[in-house]
Amino acid sequence: MKTIETPILVLTGAGISRESGVPTFRGADGLWKNYRAEELATPEAFARRPELVWEWYDWRRQAIAKCNPNAAHEVIVAIEDATGPGEFLLATQNVDGLHELAGSRNVRRLHGSIWHLRCVRCDHEELNRTVPLAPLPPPCPQCGSFLRPGVVWFGEGLDRVVLDAAFTAARTARTVLVIGTSSLVYPAAALPEIALESGAHVVEVNPEATPLSPYVAERLEGPAAELLPAWWREHAPTD
Numbered sequence: 001m002k003t004i005e006t007p008i009l010v011l012t013g014a015g016i017s018r019e020s021g022v023p024t025f026r027g028a029d030g031l032w033k034n035y036r037a038e039e040l041a042t043p044e045a046f047a048r049r050p051e052l053v054w055e056w057y058d059w060r061r062q063a064i065a066k067c068n069p070n071a072a073h074e075v076i077v078a079i080e081d082a083t084g085p086g087e088f089l090l091a092t093q094n095v096d097g098l099h100e101l102a103g104s105r106n107v108r109r110l111h112g113s114i115w116h117l118r119c120v121r122c123d124h125e126e127l128n129r130t131v132p133l134a135p136l137p138p139p140c141p142q143c144g145s146f147l148r149p150g151v152v153w154f155g156e157g158l159d160r161v162v163l164d165a166a167f168t169a170a171r172t173a174r175t176v177l178v179i180g181t182s183s184l185v186y187p188a189a190a191l192p193e194i195a196l197e198s199g200a201h202v203v204e205v206n207p208e209a210t211p212l213s214p215y216v217a218e219r220l221e222g223p224a225a226e227l228l229p230a231w232w233r234e235h236a237p238t239d
């Protein structure tokens with residue numbers, strides 16, 4: 001690739017899926033039956049009221065099932081297609097699966113996946129796209145205990161292997177795209193910081209300024225589905 005230096009790291013957050021209609025955690029969108037996401041997406045909430053937490057996830061799954069990848073998800077696939085083996089990694093904070101649906105391959109899901117369920121007691125895990133789910137909470141087919149959503153809740157640690165892959169990519173990347181993330185939630189927010197320290201060219205796509213904004217080389221100030229395709233037309237290899 002001539003115009004963008006590789007390796008490339010792409011980091012995405014809830015903002016990239018906004019134009020696909022995926023409900024976010026903030027503002028009016030984040031409210032469900034008067035509960036805030038922060039009150040439901042925790043291990044404590046699940047231990048106390050698993051049916052309630054599952055009802056919310058089932059509602060989210062139904063909403064997300066109606067959403068399609070948008071032009072920004074598609075540009076990220078085009079960037080991956082234009083790079084060689086080992087030159088591209090996508091680290092996403094999203095749990096919606098839209099990157100995979102668009103065709104992204106080298107994806108690391110920092111916060112897990114709403115489509116993966118795992119048992120709270122045994123080692124059973126499954127990919128399950130059924131909406132709505134019944135009964136709630138879904139029973140484990142292996143041991144009869146509950147399945148939980150395969151997402152990382154507030155207060156839980158991230159998967160070591162996933163995190164290591166993302167940090168390695170941040171240290172070696174020459175170009176980093178940071179799309180639709182508030183850059184407030186760590187450790188994800190540390191990835192562009194590490195890349196900046198290593199001298200990478202960092203591009204931020206976000207209609208709002210974030211704590212990262214003052215340090216980036218380029219800011220695309222607006223919706224990702226609108227601005228990213230234009231940016232890629234300027235930077236895509238022509239031969």
Ligand code: NAD
Pocket residue numbers: 013014015016017018019022023024025026093094095096097111179180181182183184185205206207208210222223224225
């Ligand atoms: P966030 O903290 O990642 O912030 C979203 C950012 O997107 C904001 O800075 C906002 O200015 C920006 N934005 C809004 N519209 C945009 C657009 N059209 N193009 C580009 N940027 C845009 O997101 P959050 O909603 O506060 O979520 C926190 C965490 O909750 C996430 O990291 C994730 O784990 C989880 N979550 C996931 C999803 C999903 O899977 N789609 C949705 C909501 C929450």
Ligand code: ZN
Pocket residue numbers: 119120121122123124140141142143144145
């Ligand atoms: Zn089990």
